[in-house]
Each structure stands twice: as structure tokens, then as C-alpha cells.
Amino acid sequence: MMLQAAPNPLMKVENLVVEYSVGGKTIHAVSDVSLEIARGETLGLVGESGCGKSTLGRAVLQLRQAVSGKVLFDGHDLTTLKGEALRQMRRRVQLIFQDPIASLNPRRRIGDIVAEPLVIAGVKDPDERRRRVAEVLSAVGLDPTLVSGRLPHEFSGGQCQRICIARSLVLNPEFVICDEPVSALDVSIRAQILNLLEEMKARYGLTLLFIAHDLAVVKAVSDRVAVMYLGRLCEVGPSEQLFARPAHPYTALLIEAIPVPDPDVRPTQSVPVGEPPSPIAPPSGCRFRTRCPRADARCASEVPELRLVATGQFAACHHPLI
Amino acid sequence: MSSALLSVENAVVDLPTPRGNLRAVDHVDLAVGAGRTLGIVGESGCGKTMLSRAVLQLLPKKAKLSGRVMFDGQDLTTLSAEKLRKLRGRSLAVVFQDPMTSLNPVLTIGTQLIETIQEHLELDLAEARQRSIELLAAVGIPAPEQRLAQYPHQLSGGMRQRVAIAVALSCEPKLLIADEPTTALDVTIQAQILDLLAREQQRRHMAMIIITHDLGVVAGRTDEVAVMYAGRVVERAPTPALFKQMRMPYTEALLAALPKLDVAPHTPLPAISGRPPDPTRPLKGCSFSPRCRYSAGRCASEKPQLCSAETPEHLYACFHPIAARVGA
Ligand SMILES: Nc1ncnc2c1ncn2[C@@H]1O[C@H](COP(=O)(O)OP(=O)(O)OP(=O)(O)O)[C@@H](O)[C@H]1O
Ligand code: SF4
Numbered sequence: 001m002m003l004q005a006a007p008n009p010l011m012k013v014e015n016l017v018v019e020y021s022v023g024g025k026t027i028h029a030v031s032d033v034s035l036e037i038a039r040g041e042t043l044g045l046v047g048e049s050g051c052g053k054s055t056l057g058r059a060v061l062q063l064r065q066a067v068s069g070k071v072l073f074d075g076h077d078l079t080t081l082k083g084e085a086l087r088q089m090r091r092r093v094q095l096i097f098q099d100p101i102a103s104l105n106p107r108r109r110i111g112d113i114v115a116e117p118l119v120i121a122g123v124k125d126p127d128e129r130r131r132r133v134a135e136v137l138s139a140v141g142l143d144p145t146l147v148s149g150r151l152p153h154e155f156s157g158g159q160c161q162r163i164c165i166a167r168s169l170v171l172n173p174e175f176v177i178c179d180e181p182v183s184a185l186d187v188s189i190r191a192q193i194l195n196l197l198e199e200m201k202a203r204y205g206l207t208l209l210f211i212a213h214d215l216a217v218v219k220a221v222s223d224r225v226a227v228m229y230l231g232r233l234c235e236v237g238p239s240e241q242l243f244a245r246p247a248h249p250y251t252a253l254l255i256e257a258i259p260v261p262d263p264d265v266r267p268t269q270s271v272p273v274g275e276p277p278s279p280i281a282p283p284s285g286c287r288f289r290t291r292c293p294r295a296d297a298r299c300a301s302e303v304p305e306l307r308l309v310a311t312g313q314f315a316a317c318h319h320p321l322i
Numbered sequence: 323m324s325s326a327l328l329s330v331e332n333a334v335v336d337l338p339t340p341r342g343n344l345r346a347v348d349h350v351d352l353a354v355g356a357g358r359t360l361g362i363v364g365e366s367g368c369g370k371t372m373l374s375r376a377v378l379q380l381l382p383k384k385a386k387l388s389g390r391v392m393f394d395g396q397d398l399t400t401l402s403a404e405k406l407r408k409l410r411g412r413s414l415a416v417v418f419q420d421p422m423t424s425l426n427p428v429l430t431i432g433t434q435l436i437e438t439i440q441e442h443l444e445l446d447l448a449e450a451r452q453r454s455i456e457l458l459a460a461v462g463i464p465a466p467e468q469r470l471a472q473y474p475h476q477l478s479g480g481m482r483q484r485v486a487i488a489v490a491l492s493c494e495p496k497l498l499i500a501d502e503p504t505t506a507l508d509v510t511i512q513a514q515i516l517d518l519l520a521r522e523q524q525r526r527h528m529a530m531i532i533i534t535h536d537l538g539v540v541a542g543r544t545d546e547v548a549v550m551y552a553g554r555v556v557e558r559a560p561t562p563a564l565f566k567q568m569r570m571p572y573t574e575a576l577l578a579a580l581p582k583l584d585v586a587p588h589t590p591l592p593a594i595s596g597r598p599p600d601p602t603r604p605l606k607g608c609s610f611s612p613r614c615r616y617s618a619g620r621c622a623s624e625k626p627q628l629c630s631a632e633t634p635e636h637l638y639a640c641f642h643p644i645a646a647r648v649g650a
């Protein structure tokens with residue numbers, strides 16, 4: 001596959017397939033997805049609810065076992081690593097969740113919550129742990145002496161997300177998966193957290209996989225963007241280019257659907273494109289064909305492969321817009 | 323506006339909490355004319371839902387409302403429960419963020435629609451059934467006849483919201499209140515639902531209040547916008563005027579903080595520092611003053627009242643409104 005982001009990507013996902021089995025039926029959550037993320041890059045991953053974004057993130061972290069495919073982190077296939085070797089690799093990869101409040105243990109103090117990854121990683125010296133915790137808490141804009149002894153319920157959603165970010169940074173990871181980190185936050189807080197993530201990325205030299213359903217949010221932080229639909233990748237490309245000239249009809253539909261805060265931009269009457277089909281029985285051929293204005297017979301019979309449509313831009317469509 | 327279909331006058335909603343009194347709505351005045359659309363914008367906890375509950379007379383039991391809610395010539399705060407119930411099904415309808423709030427999970431879609439219609443309109447079963455099918459078709463539900471036999475849980479979130487809208491429209495209301503009607507839905511579905519609401523609103527010459535946290539949702543689809551912060555309306559204007567010239571610093575900051583598609587990646591967002599005040603600990607001065615970059619003088623000690631700028635329709639509550647600062 002010609003999805004080369006850089007000669008030596010930090011993260012490389014190859015033909016990943018993840019399924020769930022529910023009541024004897026198979027949910028095709030992630031189907032044959034390949035991706036690369038260069039060192040120091042932020043790759044945005046967008047798509048509507050249930051398209052498999054979180055599943056992909058969890059499978060990359062080995063929190064969910066893949067049916068097939070590889071997850072190469074710094075050249076090591078995480079899907080085949082076991083025991084201590086996997087634990088060592090995992091230290092370098094961290095996850096931030098959507099719901100900051102729910103992802104913090106309500107009975108533990110902030111200092112202990114943030115120190116937990118250090119304990120698990122076997123950092124025995126309490127002074128060393130305290131020093132690291134104080135450093136990351138300060139980095140995310142919290143005063144360690146004021147917050148360390150307090151409990152999660154004493155903090156707002158935005159502050160809890162800062163705490164989660166601090167916890168994800170305490171082991172000095174190289175790669176962080178942010179799964180909808182600002183979706184639960186109000187607009188005025190969202191901007192603070194997005195700015196913080198950018199600062200942290202620069203300060204700690206991070207590589208990010210940034211998952212969200214909001215295109216404008218994704219664009220604000222991403223170098224490249226990948227668009228997912230019903231378990232498959234539709235399009236990948238440099239952010240500016242992808243939003244200016246989408247090649248995949250689904251990307252175009254997503255862009256068109258965003259409400260613009262400008263009354264002079266009259267919302268275009270949305271195409272009555274219906275709703276996504278069930279991931280239990282995805283459509284044959286192109287999975288987007290039941291909602292696609294350009295679909296024809298070939299779209300029903302042949303799965304479109306990701307193909308180069310412009311410099312660095314790939315689309316999986318038989319009749320791309322460019 | 324004396325000719326308004328709905329006018330909320332000096333509404334105050336107080337809620338007792340373990341931490342003390344929480345003033346959810348603080349002296350709000352609003353009006354909506356027949357056939358007009360008002361957008362109420364604000365972040366979580368700013369009081370927008372409590373305000374809409376006050377209009378619907380659906381406040382939590384322990385809440386205390388003062389002020390008047392004049393709707394179609396009657397003060398709703400003085401109506402009996404029975405009269406209110408009739409009114410809510412008939413001329414005052416609501417669509418909630420979670421469609422299951424208004425749909426009954428154990429009744430089929432058909433039963434719910436037909437019962438609502440028969441309760442308020444003089445139609446026999448066959449007529450009510452026909453009307454239900456027409457409504458489902460109008461809200462974009464494919465194969466509406468078959469849907470009548472289905473239960474809400476058999477539908478997707480977007481389809482459920484369409485059904486909830488069909489129920490709300492079934493008795494030809496004069497005013498529809500839509501409280502975050504698309505927040506739980508995906509963008510492509512959101513656009514379809516917003517179009518649907520706009521189309522039905524125009525077709526029926528119905529007044530509508532859209533409550534949302536998203537300035538993008540109100541921009542293209544309302545006649546007037548009210549921005550709420552900490553329980554108060556802090557700016558109110560015809561939609562084009564508001565977006566052309568925001569006068570209240572919070573409105574301006576809220577728009578600026580929104581990530582935008584036409585901005586290059588990695589551009590730092592103009593964030594609003596801090597967070598809204600604790601509603602059980604009201605501030606003496608302007609509620610936005612701890613976060614406002616223009617705060618000065620009496621901002622911290624005195625509450626700015628809504629007043630008008632050059633046009634009487636554009637109101638804002640601020641001692642140092644934006645254009646005045648730029649021009650002077
Ligand atoms: N633990 C699970 N068991 C069964 N099915 C699951 C499970 N988790 C996810 N799924 C299903 O797998 C598909 C992909 O879900 P996933 O959570 O990855 O989507 P997503 O893109 O992250 O959605 P959202 O935007 O709502 O977070 C969906 O159909 C979902 O219902
Ligand atoms: S492959 Fe066909 S159905 Fe799929 S997006 Fe392209 S044109 Fe549409």
C-alpha cells in the first residue's frame with residue numbers, strides 16, 4: 001500500500017480487522033484499515049458515531065484484540081508482543097478518553113491518580129514519583145500543591161481533562177491517542193484544552209492520533225486527517241488540502257453538513273442522504289454506496305481501494321470528486 | 323413587543339440545592355412573534371434549559387418561578403395543571419435533546435401518534451391514522467406505514483428524533499420549543515433534522531425557539547438570537563445584526579473560541595480563560611468579569627443591565643461594549 005507518510009513512521013497499522021460478536025452476530029467495527037503516522041505528526045481521525053474510531057484506537061493500544069492485521073510501533077509488532085515486552089512498549093503509548101470525569105477514580109486523590117502509571121511501571125522511589133507528578137501537573141496548568149490532595153469531584157470537566165492529560169504524560173510517552181478529548185467540554189473550555197494539547201505536543205515531542213467527530217476540531221490540531229465510514233477508511237490527506245478539495249463523496253458530505261457560524265452563509269439544503277446502515281450487515285462493495293449520490297453498479301460489486309488522488313491524498317472511491 | 327405570541331417577563335427561577343440557592347434564570351425578558359424563530363445560545367449550566375422549562379411550565383417540583391410567561395394571551399404561570407396539559411399537546415409543543423424523553427418506549431410509534439392526535443383533534447381512528455402516515459412522511463421517514471407498528475427502540479437515534487418531531491407537529495402547534503434537538507446526533511443527520519425543522523416551521527407558519535450551545539446552528543436558521551451567560555440574557559439581537567457586530571465581550575469570545583474550518587491547522591485558538599461562576603455563589607458585578615479581557619471600573623462591582631445600542635432591537639448587558647471601544 002502506498003500510504004507512506006514518512007520513510008520511518010512511528011506508528012504503522014496494516015490491514016487491521018477488529019470485530020465484535022453480539023448475540024451470535026458479527027459487528028464489523030474495523031475492516032482492513034491501514035495507516036501510518038510519522039514521528040512528531042498529529043493524525044486526525046474523523047467519522048460519525050459507531051464508525052469504529054474508538055475501536056481502532058483501542059486495537060492499536062492492544063486493549064482490544066484484532067482479528068487480523070499488524071500494529072507496528074517503532075518497528076515492533078504490538079499484536080505479537082507478550083508479557084514484559086508488551087508492557088515496556090505500552091509505556092511509550094498512552095490514551096486520553098472522551099469523558100474526563102468518568103475516567104478518574106472518584107475515591108482516589110489527584111496526586112495518586114496521576115502517579116498510578118509510575119507505580120504500575122515500577123518506579124519505586126516516592127520522591128521521584130512526586131517530582132514527576134508535580135512536573136506534569138504544572139505543565140497542564142494546575143498547581144501541584146493545591147490539587148494533589150483533592151478528589152476528582154472537586155474539579156470541573158475541563159480541569160479533569162487536564163488531570164487526565166497529566167496522567168497520560170507522566171511516563172514520558174512518545175505516542176498519545178486522544179479519543180474525543182474535548183467532545184464533552186463546553187466551547188469556552190474546549191479551546192483551552194486544544195491549546196494545551198498543542199503545547200504538550202511541542203514540549204514533550206509527542207506524536208498524536210487525535211480522534212473526534214467534529215471536523216473543525218480535528219483540523220485545528222492535525223497535520224493530516226483520515227476519514228472513516230462504517231469501519232473503513234474513505235480518505236487520508238494533508239488537513240488543509242483535504243478540507244479544500246475532498247476527493248471522497250463522504251468527506252464532501254461531512255464538510256457540507258457542518259453548521260457555519262455566519263448568517264450570510266445560508267445552510268445549503270442538505271441532501272436527503274438517510275442514515276448509515278448497520279455494521280452487522282454492511283453494504284457490499286463500497287460501504288458508503290447506500291447514501292452516495294454518485295453510486296453506480298460497480299460501487300455495489302467492487303470494494304474501492306485507497307488510491308492516490310493528489311499529492312499525499314488518498315481516497316477509496318471509484319468515482320472520486322477530484 | 324405587545325403583539326408577541328410568547329413573552330417572558332422578568333422570569334426568575336430559583337432552585338434549592340445542598341450548597342444553597344441556585345439562581346438558574348436571573349431576570350430574563352424574551353419575546354417571540356408568531357411565525358418567528360428565536361435561537362437561545364449558551365454553554366452548559368447557563369440556564370437555557372431551565373428557561374425553556376419555565377416557558378413550558380415543566381420545572382422541577384422544588385424550583386421556584388417568579389415573573390410572567392404570556393403565551394397567546396394567557397399567563398401560563400396562573401393556569402391549572404389540566405389547562406396546561408391541554409395547551410402543551412395542542413398549541414405549545416416541545417422536542418428534547420433525547421427523543422426518548424418524549425416517546426414512550428412500550429408503545430408503538432403509531433399508537434403514540436394516533437393517541438396524541440385524537441386527544442387534541444376531532445378525528446376518527448382512520449383519519450388520525452392517515453394523518454400519522456402523512457406526518458411521518460413529512461419528517462422524512464421511509465416506509466411510514468410500516469413504521470406505525472414499530473417501537474422507538476427499533477429505530478436509530480436520528481429516526482427517533484424525526485418521530486419525536488412528528489409527534490410535536492401532530493397538532494399544529496403555534497410554538498415549537500426545540501431544546502438541543504440535534505446535539506446527540508451526527509453532523510450529517512443534524513443537518514437533515516435542522517432542515518426539517520426549518521421547512522416545517524415555514525410551511526406551518528409556526529413560531530420556534532431553538533436552544534443550542536452551537537452558534538453555528540443559530541446563524542443560518544433563526545430570526546433573532548439571545549445569548550445567555552450565568553442565568554442572564556447578556557445579548558439579544560436580530561441574527562444578522564448580532565453576527566455583524568457583537569457588542570457583548572462574551573458573545574465575541576464564544577465565537578472566537580470556536581475552531582473554524584478556514585483557519586490553518588496548529589493556529590492557537592483564542593480561548594476564554596477560567597470558567598463560568600458557581601451559580602450558587604452569584605457575583606456582585608458582571609458575571610463575565612473574571613474572564614473578560616475588557617473588564618474595568620465598575621464591571622466587578624455593578625451588574626450591567628440589558629440596554630440598546632443604535633437600534634432598539636439590539637440589546638446587550640455590558641459597560642464597555644465592543645463597537646463603542648473601537649470607534650471612540
Ligand atoms: N464492546 C463492544 N461490544 C460490541 N460492539 C461494540 C463494542 N464497542 C463498540 N461496538 C460496536 O462497534 C462499532 C464501532 O464502535 P466504536 O465505538 O469503535 O465507534 P466510534 O467511531 O468510536 O463511535 P463514537 O463516535 O460513538 O465514539 C459500533 O457499531 C459499535 O456499536
Ligand atoms: S465508490 Fe461509489 S458509492 Fe463509494 S463513495 Fe465512490 S462513488 Fe460513492
Ligand code: SF4
Nearest residue numbers: 608611614621640641
Ligand atoms: S460589563 Fe465589563 S466585565 Fe462584563 S462583559 Fe462588559 S466589559 Fe466585560
Ligand SMILES: [Mg+2]
Nearest residue numbers: 053054055180
Ligand atoms: Mg468513540
